[in-house]
Amino acid sequence: MSRRNFALACTAGVLLGISFPPIPLGLLACVALVPFFLLLDRVEKYSQALRYAYLTFFVFNIITLYWIGGFTHGNDKFLMLSGAALVVVHPLFFLVPTFAYLFVGRHLGRNAALLAIPFLWVGFEWLHSLGELGFPWLTLGNTQTYAVERIQFITFTGVFGITFWIVAVNALVYFIYSKITQSEWRLVSRQTTSAVVVLIVIVLLPGIHGRTVLSRADSENYHATLRVGMIQPNTDPWKKWDAHPEEQLRDYIQLSQDLVGQKPMLIIWPETAISFRILSGRYTELFRKFRKSVDSLGSALLTGFAEIVFYEEGKAPTGTKTIAGTMIHYDDFNAIMLLEPGSDSIQKYAKMKLVPFAERVPYAEKLAFLVDAVKWNVGISGWGIGRDTTVFLLRDDGQRPKFSAMVCYESIYPDLVASFVRKGAQFLVVITNDSWWGNTSGAYQHLQYATLRAIENRRSIVRCANGGVSCFIDPHGRISHARDLYTRGALVGDVRLSEERTFYSSYGDVFAQACTGIGILSIGGAFIRKFKRKKQNGATI
Numbered sequence: 001m002s003r004r005n006f007a008l009a010c011t012a013g014v015l016l017g018i019s020f021p022p023i024p025l026g027l028l029a030c031v032a033l034v035p036f037f038l039l040l041d042r043v044e045k046y047s048q049a050l051r052y053a054y055l056t057f058f059v060f061n062i063i064t065l066y067w068i069g070g071f072t073h074g075n076d077k078f079l080m081l082s083g084a085a086l087v088v089v090h091p092l093f094f095l096v097p098t099f100a101y102l103f104v105g106r107h108l109g110r111n112a113a114l115l116a117i118p119f120l121w122v123g124f125e126w127l128h129s130l131g132e133l134g135f136p137w138l139t140l141g142n143t144q145t146y147a148v149e150r151i152q153f154i155t156f157t158g159v160f161g162i163t164f165w166i167v168a169v170n171a172l173v174y175f176i177y178s179k180i181t182q183s184e185w186r187l188v189s190r191q192t193t194s195a196v197v198v199l200i201v202i203v204l205l206p207g208i209h210g211r212t213v214l215s216r217a218d219s220e221n222y223h224a225t226l227r228v229g230m231i232q233p234n235t236d237p238w239k240k241w242d243a244h245p246e247e248q249l250r251d252y253i254q255l256s257q258d259l260v261g262q263k264p265m266l267i268i269w270p271e272t273a274i275s276f277r278i279l280s281g282r283y284t285e286l287f288r289k290f291r292k293s294v295d296s297l298g299s300a301l302l303t304g305f306a307e308i309v310f311y312e313e314g315k316a317p318t319g320t321k322t323i324a325g326t327m328i329h330y331d332d333f334n335a336i337m338l339l340e341p342g343s344d345s346i347q348k349y350a351k352m353k354l355v356p357f358a359e360r361v362p363y364a365e366k367l368a369f370l371v372d373a374v375k376w377n378v379g380i381s382g383w384g385i386g387r388d389t390t391v392f393l394l395r396d397d398g399q400r401p402k403f404s405a406m407v408c409y410e411s412i413y414p415d416l417v418a419s420f421v422r423k424g425a426q427f428l429v430v431i432t433n434d435s436w437w438g439n440t441s442g443a444y445q446h447l448q449y450a451t452l453r454a455i456e457n458r459r460s461i462v463r464c465a466n467g468g469v470s471c472f473i474d475p476h477g478r479i480s481h482a483r484d485l486y487t488r489g490a491l492v493g494d495v496r497l498s499e500e501r502t503f504y505s506s507y508g509d510v511f512a513q514a515c516t517g518i519g520i521l522s523i524g525g526a527f528i529r530k531f532k533r534k535k536q537n538g539a540t541i
């Protein structure tokens with residue numbers, strides 16, 4: 001392995017890694033792929049290029065996902081094993097756009113490959129976000145969350161528009177660099193000069209647009225608001241599953257009572273705040289007392305909880321669990337419920353996007369043999385998949401506000417979040433528990449990604465986290481009232497209600513889908529050129 005190639009691969013990986021939160025160096029992503037492109041131009045064989053590419057993205061994954069195995073906190077063997085496996089296996093996915101770039105370059109030329117790579121990369125990221133193995137945590141667009149004035153255009157494109165912008169800037173920088181070096185460091189070609197002009201325009205344009213949008217936003221007055229409170233209990237996520245149910249509820253109610261004087265219409269508790277199966281029928285009397293406590297608060301309560309659903313004989317979906325020694329099938333759901341004072345109704349939502357392996361074995365219905373073999377040693381393993389987006393309705397307010405809530409990991413899926421807005425959500429809630437991994441990058445990355453969902457849909461987001469970071473995010477991605485990680489307390493804020501539909505809210509990932517199509521066409525063009533050359537060579541022989 002060449003030392004220079006090794007250095008180029010590691011440099012690209014490091015630059016990509018440190019451009020992600022919590023390090024506010026997002027602009028580095030705009031040049032991070034330049035050494036990678038240089039590396040790929042230096043190697044001739046696909047196998048050699050892909051080995052260096054794996055090294056690049058392995059370094060990238062270590063820097064951004066080092067925390068995911070919980071090695072510094074909790075020391076759960078399954079969590080550590082799955083985290084290590086992710087860091088080792090996930091870089092393999094990035095070989096897909098790498099190979100596509102190499103293939104297009106081999107048969108259509110390097111310039112064609114540089115033109116195609118923004119489309120190829122967006123197509124890869126979009127496809128990588130689909131299905132139960134989807135993992136859009138490292139979408140390149142996620143690097144720009146600290147510069148909200150630069151990313152307001154994602155109301156049209158979604159986060160994939162930022163990825164396109166980043167990769168296009170990288171491709172232009174590399175094109176200009178290669179042209180200058182080939183011309184003995186002189187800008188002599190009209191082609192190069194044109195590329196410099198285009199680069200300047202696409203670098204400056206998002207900032208100009210964003211500052212214009214934000215200046216208008218600051219001058220607007222919003223009359224439709226809702227007062228919302230939330231608690232950050234800072235409960236130990238490893239121990240809460242063994243806590244006494246009545247004591248657990250009493251602690252949360254006491255924290256919520258601190259908010260009563262500020263008269264919130266809605267109080268929010270974090271993910272699986274109620275960690276036992278309170279609606280199973282086993283806790284009927286405790287649930288009755290709990291409802292009385294909610295009535296005494298005088299505010300609606302939104303809380304995460306563990307829901308169990310039993311299935312009639314013969315009607316259980318494949319992959320469900322069974323009670324030992326019986327044929328009784330059931331599913332547990334990482335769920336949310338809304339209770340309102342003076343009402344017996346319960347509005348519910350079950351998490352639809354589950355963390356692969358940590359919360360559910362992907363495609364468990366087809367890999368049933370893995371369900372019992374792969375289990376986390378804390379909490380409830382093997383959650384069921386929720387099937388429907390829910391819009392909660394607060395019935396006791398004159399405005400009858402509507403909102404949707406997501407559980408933790410779901411907030412990194414842009415089209416899922418947009419689907420709630422399409423169904424009428426006027427603001428959004430994210431309940432989460434980011435306390436599994438200690439004071440590492442994970443919690444801050446998750447926080448920053450939520451700002452993208454706010455901008456894409458022009459919706460306020462209330463983010464309620466067990467151990468932090470709880471906060472409010474305005475429709476332009478600006479964070480306020482943030483509670484520090486691993487602190488305990490409560491906070492209240494006024495949340496803007498909105499009926500606005502952005503282009504992204506209405507049409508979802510149409511930009512990413514179009515890029516995917518263009519990327520496929522470029523690969524198709526390379527195949528055609530390869531076939532023609534092969535045919536011509538055969539005719540010559």
